[in-house]
Amino acid sequence: MKEYIKNNLPLAYSDAVKVDNTIYVAGQGPNSLEDNPDEQIRQTLGNIEKLLQKFEAGLKDVIKVTVILNYDEITPQMLEPIYKEYFKEPYPARTVFKSDIGFNIQMDVIAVKMDKME
Numbered sequence: 001m002k003e004y005i006k007n008n009l010p011l012a013y014s015d016a017v018k019v020d021n022t023i024y025v026a027g028q029g030p031n032s033l034e035d036n037p038d039e040q041i042r043q044t045l046g047n048i049e050k051l052l053q054k055f056e057a058g059l060k061d062v063i064k065v066t067v068i069l070n071y072d073e074i075t076p077q078m079l080e081p082i083y084k085e086y087f088k089e090p091y092p093a094r095t096v097f098k099s100d101i102g103f104n105i106q107m108d109v110i111a112v113k114m115d116k117m118e
Contacts, residue, residue, distance in 0.1 A: 005054055016051045023061070023111040025051050027068070029103050037074045037104065041082045044105050049086075052111055059086055061111040067096040073104040 005016040007026070016025045028047040030040035045059075052058055065087075067079065076096050092109070099106075 003055070005051060016055070018055050018113075021113050021115070023052060023055050023057055023109075023113060025109045025111070027066075027106040027108045029106045033104060037078055038082060040105055041074065041079055044107050045082070045086045048107060048109055052109075055113060057111050057113040060088075061113050062087070062092045062109045063112055064110040065092050065094045066108050067094065068099045068103075068106040069096060070100060070104045071098050072100075079105075 001020065003018040004014045007013060007015040013026055015028070016023060018024075025048055028044055028051070030043035031047070032043070033040070035043065049059055052061065069076065069079065079096070
């Protein structure tokens with residue numbers, strides 16, 4: 001079974017898709033590029049968290065994170081302490097890379113929501 005969360009933009013993609021127990025969250029960014037870098041990181045993670053909650057999941061269910069950064073604005077060293085506020089050990093697999101296109105941070109995730117054992 002597939003479930004979709006549409007985005008609010010006139011673009012051809014969904015913000016999130018759930019297939020069975022796996023949730024794919026498309027690249028999310030901050031609400032405003034005017035905010036300071038720490039707040040942009042927190043907003044991005046908060047936006048991901050809100051999408052996961054729509055599928056009754058959370059950051060604890062995330063198994064893979066991809067992070068795209070504009071190193072002129074946000075560096076991996078700036079990301080790390082805030083990331084650790086949201087993700088706890090054992091940490092999900094993660095890839096971080098640099099990009100110079102139109103945003104300071106963008107993250108996508110894959111989560112697996114396991115059924116509760118009774």
